[in-house]
Amino acid sequence: MPKRPSQRKSEDSLTIHCNGAPIRGFAGESLAAALFAADQQVVSRSLKYHRPRGLFCMDGHCGGCLMRVDGVPNIRICMEPCREGARLETQNAFPSAERDLLGAVDFVFAKGMNHHTLMTGSKFLNRVTQKIVRHLSGLGNLPDAVATTDLPSQEREVEVLVLGGGGAGLAAATASAKAGATTLLIDEGLLLGGSLRSDPRYADSIQDRVQQAADAGVEILSRSCAIAHIPEEDNTTVVITPERLVRLRATATVHATGSYAQNALFENNDRPGVIAMRAAGRLLLDYGIRPADSLCMVGKSDAAEALAATLREAGCDVMHIDHDSEQLVSARGTKGVRAALIRRDGKTREHACELIVIATTPSPASELARQQAAEVVFDGQAGGFAVRTDERGQCGEGVFACGDVCGYMGPLRAIEHGALVGQAAAAYAREVAR
Ligand code: FES
Structure with missing residues (x-):
């Protein structure tokens, strides 16, 4: 059973609801952590076979924790902070993810189901099947309410933009700001630090690293995500923050997006737990x-x-x-x-x-760098498709990459690499400004 420390302060506690049942959570933790601590491991069902799903990465990247939260479908609950009264509902299941009658599909079609040919022999059965399948398909149901707020947008320019606030990103941003470049760091996590947060050797050092970045003058946008890069619009990077949409033009962009946890190959590797x-x-x-x-x-x-x-x-x-x-x-x-x-x-x-x-080798998170035309090479030892750079970390005109996105290198080397590449990005920005 998962266990919380007994000395946890009760004044931080709050109540969330999962399918109507109250669950204790704590301020500062994610909804996923609260459910996990309450031993609620099944949070969803898979789309086709309705196999039980639970959290895997706790990092926003696997999709195993999608739930309906306060009437909004498909929320990654590992990326959402606990708040008093939050209403969580399981989706893709009837009546609930714990006891999903549609899970029978997994038993009935134990050897696999080809939905393209299922019941197509008879016109009538085909029509009935199509109706049922249409009703069951899709990920979650539409939101309770139509979104009424349009996010305000903002145009910004910066010399060095760093994407990712893990060890490499913090080191790159700090080095860039120290070298005199206006530097903005974007991170989508609930808390800064990336994978350092899960490593007992480095977790204690995160506060100092964040402080060093702030002291050097780095501006940090937390809980913000770069969602697109548009080369034909002056190399604009579009970032969504909790408050607004920001269209950023950066002289140099440093990709420090790190790496994703990967599963291993074995039977039932998709089980909650x-x-x-x-x-x-x-x-x-x-x-x-x-x-x-x-x-x-x-x-x-x-x-x-x-x-x-x-x-x-x-x-x-x-x-x-x-x-x-x-x-x-x-x-x-x-x-x-x-x-x-x-x-x-x-x-x-x-x-x-x-x-x-x-605990397999994580895979480089290189998608965003590829949007900026960075070249990737497959390197099995380094976890997958790694960004290829020159010795300064440059992988395109004004585009840099550092840390695990260049192939898994582990925390210490990623931090050192980040510092070198941050300096190089600042030097590039100064050169362009001349
Ligand atoms: S556990 Fe939330 S996305 Fe992986």
């Missing part, structure tokens, strides 16, 4: 929630070792396998994990645990 190492780290370090009494961690790295040690200190029974000499074959359990099936030397054994934590 299979979560990324970063999600486990966030639950423990950001929100003080011990994620389980017992877990199986899959994949070896320095970061995984450090987190496993911290989880053990918190009282969690951790079994750590490398997914190389020992392989995770399957997750046992239907609405959560009850055991991991592990194979070693041709023999298979079952290990009882409540959670499976995936």
Whole structure:
């Protein structure tokens, strides 16, 4: 069972509602963290087979935590702060994600369902099936109310724009501002720090890094997301903030978008209770929630070792396998994990645990850089499609990239790389201004 520390201050507590049932949350944590702490692991169902879904990344990137919140569908609850009275509803399920009658599809079509040919032999059955499928398809239902507020928009110019407020982004922005460039940093997380927040070796250093950026004069837009880059409009980057739409023209743009947690390949890897190492780290370090009494961690790295040690200190029974000499074959359990099936030397054994934590190499988050025409190369060791740069971190005219987006490099190297690339971006901006 997930566990909160007993000394948590009760004055910070608040009540949210999930399908009408009250759940205790705390100010400063995400809605996903509150549900997880209440042991509500199934938050949604998959679109086609109605398999149970739960949070995986806690980072806004997997889509496993989409819920209807206050009448608005498809909200990533890992990116939404807890607020008193928030109404959460499960979607894509009848009557609820916990007990979804439509989950029968997964049993009936255990070997897969080709919906293109389903019941097309008879015209009548085809028509009936089409109606039912149309009714069931789509992700969530329309919002309760029509949006009435148009976001105001704003035009801005800046010398160096840094996208991403993790270790590399903070280092790049600080170095750029110190070199004299007007610098704006955009980050979409609930809190700054990116993957450092889930790493026990660096989580304590985030406050200092943010302070250093602020002292150097970096302007920070938090909970803001770059949604498009428009080269034909003067290289405008469109950013959406909680208050407005900002159309930004930057002399130099630094992509420090980091990397995404990736799942491993094994049977039932989509079960609630299979979560990324970063999600486990966030639950423990950001929100003080011990994620389980017992877990199986899959994949070896320095970061995984450090987190496993911290989880053990918190009282969690951790079994750590490398997914190389020992392989995770399957997750046992239907609405959560009850055991991991592990194979070693041709023999298979079952290990009882409540959670499976995936610690594979994260994948570079290179989509936005590609919108700015950055070239990517596939590098399996580095997690996937990594941005290719020159030695200054430049990957296009006025376009730079640093940290894990250039191939997973781990926190320390990403921070060092960020500082170098931030300086180079500021130098480029000064050169253009001359
Ligand atoms: S998007 Fe919320 S857990 Fe992945």
